[in-house]
Amino acid sequence: MAPPPPLRTVPFTTFAGEETDPDFSPDGNQIAFLRASSAGIEVLTIPALGGPERKVSQTRSVPFGTVGLTLFRAVTLSLFRGLAWSPDGKALVVADPDSGPYAPALCLVSLETGEKRKLTSPPPGYLDWGPTFSPDGQTLAFGRLQESLFVGDLYLLSITAGRPAAEPKRLTFDQRAMLGSQWTPDGRALVFSSNRGGTQSLWRVPAAGGSPEPLGRDAACWPAVSRRGDRLAYTQLISDTNIYRVAGPGLAAAARPCWSRDGRWIYFGSNRGGDWQVWKIPAEGGPAVQVTRNGGREAFASADGKFVYYAKLAEPGIWRVPIEGGEETRVLDRGAQGAWALGEQGIFLFNDAVPAKPVIEFFSFSTLRPVQIATLAEEARPQGPTSLAVSPGDRWILYVQSDHAGSDIMLVENFR
Numbered sequence: 001m002a003p004p005p006p007l008r009t010v011p012f013t014t015f016a017g018e019e020t021d022p023d024f025s026p027d028g029n030q031i032a033f034l035r036a037s038s039a040g041i042e043v044l045t046i047p048a049l050g051g052p053e054r055k056v057s058q059t060r061s062v063p064f065g066t067v068g069l070t071l072f073r074a075v076t077l078s079l080f081r082g083l084a085w086s087p088d089g090k091a092l093v094v095a096d097p098d099s100g101p102y103a104p105a106l107c108l109v110s111l112e113t114g115e116k117r118k119l120t121s122p123p124p125g126y127l128d129w130g131p132t133f134s135p136d137g138q139t140l141a142f143g144r145l146q147e148s149l150f151v152g153d154l155y156l157l158s159i160t161a162g163r164p165a166a167e168p169k170r171l172t173f174d175q176r177a178m179l180g181s182q183w184t185p186d187g188r189a190l191v192f193s194s195n196r197g198g199t200q201s202l203w204r205v206p207a208a209g210g211s212p213e214p215l216g217r218d219a220a221c222w223p224a225v226s227r228r229g230d231r232l233a234y235t236q237l238i239s240d241t242n243i244y245r246v247a248g249p250g251l252a253a254a255a256r257p258c259w260s261r262d263g264r265w266i267y268f269g270s271n272r273g274g275d276w277q278v279w280k281i282p283a284e285g286g287p288a289v290q291v292t293r294n295g296g297r298e299a300f301a302s303a304d305g306k307f308v309y310y311a312k313l314a315e316p317g318i319w320r321v322p323i324e325g326g327e328e329t330r331v332l333d334r335g336a337q338g339a340w341a342l343g344e345q346g347i348f349l350f351n352d353a354v355p356a357k358p359v360i361e362f363f364s365f366s367t368l369r370p371v372q373i374a375t376l377a378e379e380a381r382p383q384g385p386t387s388l389a390v391s392p393g394d395r396w397i398l399y400v401q402s403d404h405a406g407s408d409i410m411l412v413e414n415f416r
Helices: 068-080
Strands: 020-022 030-037 040-047 052-056 081-083 089-098 103-110 115-117 124-135 139-145 151-160 178-183 190-194 201-206 213-216 218-224 233-245 266-271 277-282 297-301 307-311 318-322 329-332 340-342 346-351 359-364 370-375 389-392 396-412
Touching: 020 081, 030 081, 030 340, 052 089, 081 124, 089 124, 103 124, 124 151, 124 396, 139 178, 151 178, 190 218, 201 218, 329 346, 340 389, 346 389
Parallel strands: 178 218
Antiparallel strands: 020 030, 030 040, 040 052, 081 089, 089 103, 103 115, 124 139, 139 151, 178 190, 190 201, 201 213, 218 233, 233 396, 266 277, 297 307, 307 318, 318 329, 340 346, 346 359, 359 370, 389 396
16 A cells, blocks of 8 residues: 655735634535734635635734834734634634624624624623534634633523524633633533632533532643544643843832832722722721722832822823822823833833834833833844833843743543
8 A cells, every 4th residue: 555645834814924724614615714913803715625715704903002013913813813614615703803882792694695693792891702612513612701800701692593692601610810712522511721729720510500620731722622522632821931131221219119219008009990090008908099080900100109100901002090099190191001111210111113123111200201221133123011020229120031932732532
């Protein structure tokens, strides 16, 4: 018997940007995928044997502010990741930010006409994503996430003739980070990625409801179960992120965490009133006091004790408000939470929107004009809740740099 021909890798697309989530149609003749650009998210199909691509639909841009195009693409793809073919192969289920007044809902998009049919209606502050059909095509599983924190739970939606047959049923009750889910071949359970146990790992939960059971596999996401149900593949995340320092201008000190200058108050962001605002609470304990009225999340008290400077969740820029509350003033038209720090005489910004490499800029309170402090490596990008910190005296500025990030595909045999 002649040996099988060698495997051949065929480039299907040549777009200079981010493309994800390839998925074969039920008959195997087409591949659907997502493409992210500064204009928004495109849903496309392409013949499985090669040929011209076809745009099925396009959404508007991400519905909240971002820091630079790199972060835009990362946030965009994480929010709208996942698509699902309808059992008859005539439509796709995707997350669509144009589908309602709030965050993205799931829509059924006709391949023939491009018409969108809304399937879910997430409440304000939530978004639906990651759809996957059950083997019999009658139930759609998806994640419903809290938009500001990206944590949530699994839901099930019964589908009849391409329309919801009932309200979505909540399957898990964790409010934790989720990265993908898939049905088992018998349709009795779902395997999903969650940090409900502390680290991102795999879990299995009965479709009828019940307690999830751990499957282990640290740093595991985007599970895939074989059709026979005896093998489990998943993506294992790899990251090597370190903290670097550069010399600062030696102007003043920074204040992290945000204590008031007299040590009597702690400033923080909270959505306890519905929207994200800046609050303060006595260091000795007691009721919290709302400081801002027009939005705010990450706040730091100025060194002179006169103002609180803060960033908002959904709008770029840096604002300030008197320490006791009052008029809220925008002092910079750029900057975002996690990518700035406060000194005695100015504001430091992590700017990764420049054409070349990212830079750290300093804005003096007296001029509010940018002065470039340092040019960083390409790998230095805003990451996590805090990407900048300034030492006392502003002698040193600490920033986060991802020296290595990637993922591997892992296979679990004899999966049951």
